[in-house]
Amino acid sequence: MTESDCKGKIAIVGSGLIGQSWATIFAGSGYSVTIYDIDSEQVTRALANTKLTLERYEQDGCLRGKLSAHQQSNLICGSNNLKSCLQNALYVQECVPESIEMKKEVFTQLDEYCEEKTIMASSSSCINSSQFTEDLKHRSNMLIAHPVNPPYFLPLVEIIPAPWTDPEITAQTRSLLEEVGQSPITLNKEVPGFALNRIQYAVINECWSLLQSGVLSAADIDKVMYEGLGRRYAFIGPLETMHLNADGIVDYCKRYAEGAYNVSATFTPPPIKYDIPTAELVEKELRQITPTDKANERKQWRDSQFAALDKLKRGSN
Numbered sequence: 001m002t003e004s005d006c007k008g009k010i011a012i013v014g015s016g017l018i019g020q021s022w023a024t025i026f027a028g029s030g031y032s033v034t035i036y037d038i039d040s041e042q043v044t045r046a047l048a049n050t051k052l053t054l055e056r057y058e059q060d061g062c063l064r065g066k067l068s069a070h071q072q073s074n075l076i077c078g079s080n081n082l083k084s085c086l087q088n089a090l091y092v093q094e095c096v097p098e099s100i101e102m103k104k105e106v107f108t109q110l111d112e113y114c115e116e117k118t119i120m121a122s123s124s125s126c127i128n129s130s131q132f133t134e135d136l137k138h139r140s141n142m143l144i145a146h147p148v149n150p151p152y153f154l155p156l157v158e159i160i161p162a163p164w165t166d167p168e169i170t171a172q173t174r175s176l177l178e179e180v181g182q183s184p185i186t187l188n189k190e191v192p193g194f195a196l197n198r199i200q201y202a203v204i205n206e207c208w209s210l211l212q213s214g215v216l217s218a219a220d221i222d223k224v225m226y227e228g229l230g231r232r233y234a235f236i237g238p239l240e241t242m243h244l245n246a247d248g249i250v251d252y253c254k255r256y257a258e259g260a261y262n263v264s265a266t267f268t269p270p271p272i273k274y275d276i277p278t279a280e281l282v283e284k285e286l287r288q289i290t291p292t293d294k295a296n297e298r299k300q301w302r303d304s305q306f307a308a309l310d311k312l313k314r315g316s317n
């Protein structure tokens with residue numbers, strides 16, 4: 001593949017777990033990807049990891065896109081120089097650790113080296129970009145694009161513009177992410193934790209409270225999700241569930257709102273403390289489940305879900 005066959009250049013800043021995932025996603029769609037990390041040895045590790053990962057996906061039949069794993073790996077290169085990593089990049093995905101100070105430092109550098117039209121997105125899980133871009137010259141090109149782990153298999157990306165992000169930049173980010181196979185949503189305004197982690201923390205808070213009060217074991221709490229709510233929510237959302245659990249959502253509210261208020265009134269008010277003694281007990285229990293057991297269970301589950309889905313699709317044709 002020659003350089004002119006590539007769609008354009010993507011820069012990844014920070015090459016840990018999430019930086020590597022983004023690299024495989026963009027390469028899968030034919031973009032040329034340059035990875036930068038403050039730790040030059042990490043860049044070498046990241047290149048080796050992404051190559052191995054793409055080869056494994058190819059063997060397992062889940063490689064994205066039309067290019068082979070070999071062609072995709074050849075689209076990913078490393079750089080130990082931030083300025084050259086950013087040169088001619090149409091889009092930068094920042095993936096440094098979750099700290100306002102670090103994000104501020106990196107975005108100040110991006111602001112200095114970027115091209116006028118470069119879009120600069122942060123992978124931040126909870127920190128809004130207005131907390132680290134306010135004083136920057138190119139702040140209208142900066143926003144959040146928060147992925148879900150593992151991004152290669154969970155397509156949701158939350159796009160959160162700062163009040164000063166140019167709406168055209170938000171729209172371009174959304175269409176780029178759609179083009180590479182992700183499934184973006186756009187928040188209309190900034191809120192701590194965005195949508196996914198607000199919902200995730202509400203779930204974790206209640207799980208922790210059930211653990212601390214001794215209502216359920218750790219294993220049974222997880223089961224509530226993977227045998228119940230999780231499976232449901234893989235196919236339909238909470239609002240659609242309300243709608244389908246009664247004669248429509250209006251009827252659901254009439255029938256179940258009082259019960260829901262009564263239960264909700266018993267919730268432990270936040271912030272819930274994720275205390276270490278409870279965490280140590282949970283860790284002991286989780287360690288008894290061997291990774292192989294889990295992997296087999298998950299594979300069986302995935303296969304059965306796909307078979308059910310296929311059946312449904314055939315039935316509706």
Ligand SMILES: NC(=O)C1=CN([C@@H]2O[C@H](COP(=O)(O)OP(=O)(O)OC[C@H]3O[C@@H](n4cnc5c(N)ncnc54)[C@H](O)[C@@H]3O)[C@@H](O)[C@H]2O)C=CC1
Nearest residue numbers: 014015016017018037038095096097098123124125147149
């Ligand atoms: N781990 C997860 O499940 C998810 C994480 N995120 C977010 O993605 C971001 C990255 O997270 P991870 O990849 O898990 O972290 P990580 O710790 O695996 O990787 C961070 C990388 O950034 C590098 N780094 C540190 N300072 C740097 C700098 N000044 N310039 C360039 N590189 C620098 C580190 O050397 C390291 O390789 C965080 O904001 C995190 O909240 C988002 C979704 C999921």
Ligand SMILES: O=C(O)[C@@H](O)C(=O)[C@H](O)[C@@H](O)CO
Nearest residue numbers: 125126147148149150196197
């Ligand atoms: O996949 C996730 O859970 C994430 O998208 C995150 O934002 C973080 O890693 C999250 O777990 C932090 O609480």
